[in-house]
Amino acid sequence: MTVDQISSVADRQGPAPSAGPARTTDRPRTSFTARRHRAFYMFTSPWIIGFLLLAIVPMAYALWLSFTTFDGISPNWRYVGLGNYRELFSDSVTWESLGRAGLFAVTSVPLSIIAGLGLAVLVNRPLKARGLFRTLLYLPAVVPPVGAGIAFKTLFDQNSGAANGVLTLFGFEALGWMADPYVRYVLLMTVLWAAGNVMIISLAGLQDVPRELHEAARIDGASAWRTFRSITVPLLSPVLLFQTVTGVIASVQTIMPLLLAPLGTTGGVTTVPQSNYLYMMHVFAQYFALGRYGYASALLWVLFVLILIATGLIFKFTSGVVFYNVDPEAKK
Template sequence: MHPVSKAEAVSAVQRSGPAALTRRGKGGMRRAEALAGMLCVAPWALGFLLFTGGPMLFSLVLSFTRWNLLSPPKWVGLSNFQTLFVKDPLVWHSLLVTTLYAVLAVPLAVALGLLLAVLLNQRIRFLSFFRMLFYLPSVVSGVPVALLWSWIFSPNVGLLDGLLGLVGIRGPAWLFDPHTVIIAFVIMSLWGVGGSMVIYLASLQGIPPHLLEAATIDGASAWRRLVHITVPLLTPIIFFNLVTGIIGALQMFVPAYVMTQGGPNNASLMFMLYLFENAFQYFRMGYASALAWVLFLYVAVLTFLLFRFSGRWVYYEGMLKSDN
């Protein structure tokens, strides 16, 4: 056995000793961690691929075909998109109707949710009851709500026209009048404002009280405290509700399907309803897929624009003005 130098001994230990084990251990640990992380995410990832990503890809391919569900799809290239953009006036009409609905409904819902939250953030009697009362309608949704509002809007026996009649106002025909049907849907959409109200309430309670106290000491009125302290601190939540509200409003379907079927005279023909009609009533799955992608891109562009310009009015806690 030949004598080993100190350097050789250190080198040998580093290659095979605990340090080497540590380097190999670090790499092995990282791989093990990565594997464990991937395994944890795997069920969601598989679900996403099977139920969202995969169907989205399939829909994209279908949008370039003509498919009636009964015969194999036939490749038609850009024909569906050509029809959609150039030949089908109902596409633009339904997009306009849907956008009008979103423009009216979303800001109203944001404002009303905020107002309710501010009111229900006060120290009043039966506060929990009132919070429950305003939140409860948002738990009920879908077809039962649409049927309920069909009755409320009935020109003859409906609650709304009945109440208007008590004060001598002859109510409109609501769902039967092309000029008022979208307004009816907007009113109906405020039924679910309790959901956003709860989110605002949670945010309101997160506002540092010392800011409000300092403003009060400085003589700021309640209105000024609301406008200059509360609302700016709430802008991230307002932004969140604005984005989700617009995405939801542009996909409105159930009320139009259940209550008016797009009438009268296509005045309430929402884009999603038109998409549904093409897919399941006209057997034009390929064209309906093209419509779906157009809606997706429309919503994506609007959402991008919202994010793009959010810096001008959304203030995140800790962010300096110069960060905008």
Template sequence: MSTDQLTGPHAPAPARTPDPGPGRRRARRPLSRRARRAGAFYVFVGPWILGFLGMTAYPLGYALWLSFTNSDGLSPNARFVGLDNYREVFTNPDTLNSLARTGLFTAITVPLTIVAGLFLAVLVNQPIRARGLFRTLLYLPAVVPPVGAALTFKLIFDRDSGSANGVLDIFGVNGVSWLADPYARYVLIMLTLWTTGNVMIISLAGLQDIPRELHDAALVDGASWWQSFTRITLPLLSPVLFFQVVTGIITALQTFLPLLIALDPSPKGVTAVPDSNYLIMIEVFSQFFANGRYGYASALLWVLFLFVMFVTYVVFRLSKGAVFYSVEPEQTKPKARTLGGK
């Protein structure tokens, strides 16, 4: 008789599967699609979050705390001084003058850069031979690192061995101290215009996005080139120009390259930034590393940050009615009404 036919007390007990327990049963349950997507999102965004907290949020918070102290960056015992640093920012003539020079520099360079970039974009957008070569040559200076460009301009405009004075000598003109007042500001403006290739590329992309049919229709209607440019091209290009204005203002207010190029070749080997190029970021650098006033320099940076935010807000407010978007915000659809009017 086989064991399967045994009955009674000698029959074998049926095999039992061990109970995995509630914890194991939950662990074996497959994850939902939403949970998997959320997990993948946090895995990919995790490094950025850690970098933001460690490299942005913490330095900002630490700089904000320093702005309320008299820290010199060396002594561990920084004393809390409240709003004294901020009061000094708005009463120090050197700081106010540097901020005024920065505003003037921004008001000059931003319009010049945008107009020059748009002019070059219109030129290289014409159907001419070797158009790609011209675009490459005009954009090439923008690829040069800013430090390299600044040092190159310093060599070109050197008072003793610069090529700029070499050209003047050909015409019998005495050498000019380009890196000293009052010419240093013009060198800085030329250096800013040197990188117009970035603006040209963005403007060129905006020009190529404008439908050709609009210009053809204007030509059929008898519109001149200038009328077509001012009434079709500029309005459709206004979002691109607005973007360049905002980014140009933010970049110009934080200009730091004068420290590398606008050095006054004064005697005894002493170098100093000319007054015309003593911008706000150079004042910050001087307070940090020359004077060791970390608290006051941090307050300067926060005032500059608030100033940039204020100027950006004003530009956004003034842009209403001047910037035309091809896609308007979606209008709220009216609710369907029944025959009874409800």
């Protein structure tokens, strides 16, 4: 077939169909994606606005305050740059209170996790009135911290508290629970008393453990402790990691000592039991007892950085022992 014949055939058939209409098929998809994006931002906008106004803006304001001598009232303040931070790193009281907060975290977090996990294992068994036991054990966790602090302060009062009443009933001497060194034990008891929150999270993790693994271990002759240590705990490791991180963050920010012992000032020095003078107690004293808003803001920003470092270290050192039960197909 010659070139002229091919051209004549092409002319008779007319122009090739245009590919334009095929592009229109992408328009509905693009429009649907845009609507989904708009719906997402519309529904999340209350949280985003609240986060900006109630978290980012206050944090930025506190950061600005940390470079000033503002006292919250007087307009006569000045910019001091890193002066507050230099004073902070040279203040022995700050480091002592930080050390007590760290010791409290190292002590209270493992105890609360162990207590909560033990209660979860107990109420996960097929017992009668199991729902009632779960409710009763969880109730202390929903009690407001102020009410819990007042209750423990009344319970361990040296003169009229029930704790000393029991001691004197058995012939022991009444103790000053709200003074050193016993007040630290009262603080630990308040943490363990509210272990119901840890119990609920651990219980949810226990119910997610496949029963087939326990049955296979039982058939192989493994003891209950061996099954718990080799199967249950590894499968609960993500839950335990979550509780460790949140527990450390909550423990170093505790303000419960204010409710266990009276707060006062004598000659500009905060008078509380030394064992209860934790880091957040020091921040509270700088803010409200001494009116040093700039210095207290610097204390809070240092605590924020230390919490970030502690969280990063926890994730780093637990990366090899945390087991995530993920379907291999889900990773693809």
